Structures are given as structure tokens and as C-alpha cells.
Amino acid sequence: MSAGTSQGSGTGIDRSGYSRTGKLTALLPTQFALPDDVLLWRYINGGLLYRARTGQEAPQLRPVIIVLDTSAATLGPIGALIRPAALALATSLSQKYVPSLFLSAGDEKVFLMQTATDRLKLLTHRHGNLGDPVKSIQKAEQLLHNLRHEHPLEPVILLLTHSYWGAEFDDAPDFKRLRALFVHYPDSNPRPPWANRCERWQTVRHSEIKRIPAVLGSLIG
DSSP states (O other), X not given: OEEOTTOOXXXXXXXXXXXXXXXXXXXXXXXXXXXXXXXHHHHHHSOOOEEEEOSSOOOXXXXXXXXXXXXXXXXXXXXXXXXXXXXXXXXXXXHTTOOEEEEEETTOOEEEOSSHHHHHHHHHOOOOOOOOHHHHHHHHHHHXXXXXXXXXXXXXXXXXXXXXXXXXXXTOOOOSSEEEEEEEOTTOOOOOTTGGGOSEEEEEEXXXXXXXXXXXXXXXX
């Protein structure tokens, strides 16, 4: 896995003991030995083990506009990773009473993420549009103010898509508060064309589901 140059890490934090609740970045390494489907189920429904924190608090979860690529370009292995990842994130935020919105990239439809039924749209919503990456993120920027008054931390935009996103839009502007998870197609490992337009970004292979909790934690923390 590779990370963008703007992705950094702070000083280490002492931890001791275990907990049934915690931040995404505090998962015990042993939890990643679980089968992928068990790990994801426990992540959504509870039951994972976390390190209990004894030192400085990690960055808190913040409001997120989840920009999910629901176009045909993500059918198959890409969608099989980013859709459950988006659902897990929205569920985790809801459990912590942190607001989020779902913006479907390509048709720019916006959905509230208040109930379990709302969040199922992250798995089911599709469209046939080719989409305009610039238009999608500009729409997300317009939505930032909707979450700004609902939580003390500044909201961010989190894009979940394939690693070739926006390749045909070389003249795209810089964006505010944009972070991204780019997933590689099988047998592909490009540097995402929009990496430099993100304040944080990460890439993962389509098979790296076990890394998703930690990656999401680093992107939205």
C-alpha cells in the first residue's frame, strides 16, 4: 500500500489493555487474522478488540461527505471493496453520533445517512452515467457547510473510487478538504492522477479488505 506525500503520522501513543470499543486506528493486529467476511461483520456490528488508550487521544472522528463512485467503472472487485467500506464508515460514524452524507459520484444524488435503511443505499444505488469527476467533487464542496454546524470538528470529503479516477481531467482545480481512498484494479498499480489534489490519500489493492479500518481511520482522523 502506498500513501500520498501529504499523509503523515504523529508521534507514538502509549496504549495498554484491551477494549471492545475504540477508534479505527486502535484495532489489535490480531483482528486482521480474522477471515475477511468475519472482520467486516464484526466491524459493522461490534465485537472487535481494540487497544485501550492510556495516553494522548487520537484525532476524533469528524463529519464526512462520503463521495462513493457508483458508476459502472467500479463494478466487480472495486465496488466489492469500496461499497462495504463506505457502509462500515457510515455505520461507525452513526454509532458515534457523527453526521455524514452520501454523494453518489456520477449522478450527484445526495442521501442522508441517519438510519440503517439510509445506509443500505451505499450498497444498492447505481446509475448508468459516465459522470464528471470535477462536478462530483464541486458538489461535495457545496455540501460542506451542511455539516459544518452539526459538529465541532471540520467536515471532510472522502472519495472512494478506483485509482484511475479523473485521469482525463488534467486541468481539474484544487479542492477543499478532499481526501481519497483509491483502489487498484487487479494487476494494476498506478499513481492516482488526482493524488496531488487531495490533502490526504491512500491506495490499496482490491484484495486488501483487512487494511480498510486502519486506512479509513487515517483518512478521516
